Each structure stands twice: as C-alpha cells, then as structure tokens.
Amino acid sequence: xxxxxxxxxxxxxxxxxxxxxxxxxxxxxxxxxxxxxxxxxxxxxxxxxxxxxxxxxxxxxxxxxxxxxxxxxxxxxxxxxxxxxxxxxxxxxxxxxxxxxxxxxxxxxxxxxxxxxxxxxxxxxxxxxxxxxxxxxxxxxxxxxxxxxxxxxxxxxxxxxxxxxxxxxxxxxxxxxxxxxxxxxxxxxxxxxxxxxxxxxxxxxxxxxxxxxxxxxxxxxxxxxxxxxxxxxxxxxxxxxxxxxxxxxxxxxxxxxxxxxxxxxxxxxxxxxxxxxxxxxxxxxxxxxxxxxxxxxxxxxxxxxxxxxxxxxxxxxxxxxxxxxxxxxxxxxxx
Numbered sequence: 231x232x233x234x235x236x237x238x239x240x241x242x243x244x245x246x247x248x249x250x251x252x253x254x255x256x257x258x259x260x261x262x263x264x265x266x267x268x269x270x271x272x273x274x275x276x277x278x279x280x281x282x283x284x285x286x287x288x289x290x291x292x293x294x295x296x297x298x299x300x301x302x303x304x305x306x307x308x309x310x311x312x313x314x315x316x317x318x319x320x321x322x323x324x325x326x327x328x329x330x331x332x333x334x335x336x337x338x339x340x341x342x343x344x345x346x347x348x349x350x351x352x353x354x355x356x357x358x359x360x361x362x363x364x365x366x367x368x369x370x371x372x373x374x375x376x377x378x379x380x381x382x383x384x385x386x387x388x389x390x391x392x393x394x395x396x397x398x399x400x401x402x403x404x405x406x407x408x409x410x411x412x413x414x415x416x417x418x419x420x421x422x423x424x425x426x427x428x429x430x431x432x433x434x435x436x437x438x439x440x441x442x443x444x445x446x447x448x449x450x451x452x453x454x455x456x457x458x459x460x461x462x463x464x465x466x467x468x469x470x471x472x473x474x475x476x477x478x479x480x481x482x483x484x485x486x487x488x489x490x491x492x493x494x495x496x497x498x499x500x501x502x503x504x505x506x507x508x509x510x511x512x513x514x515x516x517x518x519x520x521x522x523x524x525x526x527x528x529x530x531x532x533x534x535x536x537x538x539x540x541x542x543x544x545x546x547x548x549x550x551x552x553x554x555x556x557x558x559x560x561x562x563x564x565x
Contacts, residue, residue: 382417
C-alpha cells in the first residue's frame with residue numbers, strides 16, 4: 231500500500247521543550263499517553279534504526295530513549311551506528327532493506343546521498359520514519375526534527391547580547407550537506423543580516439568534530455586575534471573551541487578581562503557543566519526525549535490507522551547560567 235495514502239493529516243506540530251520534559255516526567259510516573267507493550271500495536275514488530283552517529287552525546291541520548299520506548303512497546307530493535315558518515319549509512323540502509331524489518335527509522339548524515347536506499351525502502355513497502363534530515367525525493371510516513379532555523383536565529387540573538395551587537399564572530403559549523411548544519415547556518419545568517427549589521431561573521435568548516443574545531447579556531451585567532459565571540463553548531467565542537475582558547479592563552483571566565491563569550495548548541499550534560507564552570511556562556515537547547523517520544527508515537531498512530539503528523543518541529547530554548555540547573559534541560563535528565 232502507498233505510504234502516503236495512510237497519512238490522514240499533514241499538519242505541522244510544534245513542540246516546546248517544557249512540554250517534552252513534562253511528557254517525560256509523566257511517563258516516568260506511570261502516566262504515559264502511549265500504550266504499554268500488552269496493548270501496543272507495535273508489539274512484536276521489528277525496528278531498524280540507522281542513527282546519525284554515536285560519537286555525539288545528543289545522538290546517544292536520542293538512541294537510548296528510542297531503545298527504551300521500543301522495549302516498552304514490545305518491539306525488537308536493531309541500531310546501526312552511522313558514525314557521522316554518509317557512505318557508511320548508504321551501505322547500512324541497503325543492508326537493512328534486504329532484511330525486511332517492519333519499520334525503518336533513519337537519521338541521515340547527508341540525506342541527498344541516501345536517495346537510492348530510500349527508493350529501495352519505498353519499493354519494498356517498508357514504512358520509513360525520518361529524523362532531522364529529509365531526502366529531496368522519496369516517501370516517508372513521518373518526519374521529526376528540531377527547528378534548526380529557529381535555533382540558528384536564537385544563537386544570533388545570543389551572540390548579539392554578549393557582544394553588544396558588534397565585532398568579529400567565529401561560526402564553527404557542521405558538515406556541508408548536513409540538513410541540520412545548513413538550517414542552523416541559514417537561521418544564524420538571516421537573523422544577523424536582518425538585525426545585527428555591525429557583526430562580522432567568519433565561518434569555520436569543522437565538520438562536527440572537536441579536533442577540527444580546535445585547529446580551525448587557533449588558525450582564526452592567528453589571522454585576527456580581535457574575535458568578539460564564538461558560536462558552534464554543536465556542543466561537541468565547543469570542546470575543541472575551549473581547548474583552542476586554552477592553547478593560545480585566551481580562555482577567560484565571564485567577568486575576567488579578555489573573556490571571549492562562547493555559545494554552543496544541543497544542551498548536552500557537558501555543555502551545561504561548562505556553563506556552570508564558566509568556559510561556555512550559553513547553549514541553544516534541543517530535546518532528544520521529545521524527539522524520540524514523538525516519532526515512536528507516530529509509529530503507533532500509523533499502525534493503529536490513526537492520524538499521523540507528517541512533520542513535527544521541536545522548538546529551541548536558550549540556556550544561560552541562570553537557568554542551567556533547570557530540570558527541563560535534557561542535559562540534567564541523564565547521568
């Protein structure tokens with residue numbers, strides 16, 4: 231059966247982080263709105279989950295949450311580590327399709343390069359659920375992602391706040407071709423152009439890794455030491471940024487002379503700890519618990535013949551020192 235014919239709604243749902251945290255609390259208390267294993271339509275179904283990459287703390291938390299939900303629903307789940315590499319995922323997706331699971335959950339590194347595998351899944355009539363990045367062609371049941379454009383705009387506002395709206399800013403970006411990186415870049419640059427014309431941006435292509443971020447940050451300061459602030463597309467790269475500032479003796483805490491504000495993206499436990507310590511000023515927070523719960527909920531809706539939200543966007547929240555310890559921050563929910 232054509233997947234799209236089973237979808238009775240294409241509404242766009244916007245979830246906020248507080249709602250996600252509240253839902254998580256309810257599930258923990260035994261009041262979850264999704265069905266338990268004994269009455270879930272997902273019981274006995276096989277789920278193949280091709281993850282973005284398990285070297286990233288946010289992705290590990292997302293995968294662990296989906297695994298927990300799958301166990302609660304009585305599903306069997308196989309997780310494939312995409313390793314942040316589109317070629318690896320291409321091979322994995324073709325292998326998964328050959329095994330004919332009941333459901334495929336795919337979080338692409340570069341969705342454009344996975345179109346062949348998506349076509350194979352469609353031809354095999356395997357329901358395909360997408361996280362974070364969409365291929366330009368193909369069919370899927372539901373797509374769940376963080377609003378990266380809004381996150382990039384929030385980062386721009388935060389940078390303007392800590393710089394007074396002027397100066398040279400380093401943007402440490404993720405991989406070219408990655409949907410998350412492209413949207414974060416767009417949101418950041420559009421907001422800067424519209425509201426903060428006195429801020430100059432130098433973009434460093436660090437490909438999501440801390441090592442690249444460290445090297446490129448040191449090089450940028452060598453070219454021009456008058457950097458006013460730094461923003462990175464994920465918290466993992468902030469680890470490299472902090473190492474770079476330490477390496478060139480420019481790592482100063484807020485309030486100290488020469489402090490260079492640093493803003494991350496994800497809201498990981500390490501990111502929150504850096505905010506507490508003063509080596510990171512703020513974080514654009516997203517929520518893997520909301521994302522995981524939402525996409526599994528859409529799987530249940532699909533197999534129960536209920537309306538499915540074709541696209542769900544989870545909204546960002548800014549994390550500063552004054553709200554870093556909030557129980558609503560997902561980075562405080564994991565050990």
